Amino acid sequence: MSSIKRIEPGARMSQAVVHGGLIWLAGQVGTAGADVTTQTKDALAHVDRLLAEAGSDKSKILQTTIWMASMSDFAEMNAVWDQWVDPANPPARATGEAKLATPEYKVEVIVVAAA
Known part of the structure; x- marks a missing residue:
């Protein structure tokens, strides 16, 4: 049986979990209260960092x-996503509207990746 690796575990959740060749990220957000562009850039930077720690990348x-x-x-x-996403390896993607954890958050990004 393969092991489970938890990245940045906390009392409530881990920021990422690696198991069976897959990586699941918790929802990543940017600076609360910032504009959508800044929050999206921040969230995607968190995605990059966590994927790197798990041994993967956005491709x-x-x-x-x-x-x-x-x-x-x-x-x-x-506009931010299109500059960030790997154009040779775009993932399946869904976008929807939801009430986020606090009104100061405008964007939350959730990722599943291959290790």
């Missing part, structure tokens, strides 16, 4: 779910 992302406080910010978020 190995299989699926991304993006929750937004308001779909009216969809174009602003996509």
